[in-house]
Amino acid sequence: QPKSKAAFGSVGRRIPYRILHVINQDGESLGNMHRAEALKLMDQHGLKLVLLRDNVEPPVYRLMTGQQIHEEQLKRAEKKKASPKPGVVQKEMSFSSAIAKNDLETKTKQIALWIEKRHHVKVTIRQAK
Numbered sequence: 001q002p003k004s005k006a007a008f009g010s011v012g013r014r015i016p017y018r019i020l021h022v023i024n025q026d027g028e029s030l031g032n033m034h035r036a037e038a039l040k041l042m043d044q045h046g047l048k049l050v051l052l053r054d055n056v057e058p059p060v061y062r063l064m065t066g067q068q069i070h071e072e073q074l075k076r077a078e079k080k081k082a083s084p085k086p087g088v089v090q091k092e093m094s095f096s097s098a099i100a101k102n103d104l105e106t107k108t109k110q111i112a113l114w115i116e117k118r119h120h121v122k123v124t125i126r127q128a129k
Contacts (some may be wrong), residue, residue: 098128
């Protein structure tokens with residue numbers, strides 16, 4: 001059983017599968033081919049093979065340039081950062097620098113409640129006019 005890929009990136013020459021479904025750098029399917037054929041194609045065009053999906057039969061690989069790989073890694077990192085972690089709730093509280101004492105106490109009590117409930121709390125302090 002081949003190890004599952006933790007991160008998106010070039011797989012180089014170590015491909016655990018014999019038959020691959022290959023997609024070229026423009027996104028067009030080249031069909032199923034043997035691992036040796038895919039490596040030869042990779043070398044001829046100066047590209048890298050990247051595993052896209054290994055949970056299908058045969059696994060899908062794509063020929064990509066280094067720039068395409070880098071852009072895809074950035075997109076995936078951005079998407080991962082933007083999506084909240086499951087089970088974690090983020091709360092946000094905004095303060096003005098000219099806040100009244102009783103308002104400050106009320107808001108800090110609310111923040112304390114959120115922290116007790118294990119929510120992530122983001123505090124923003126705005127400068128008063």
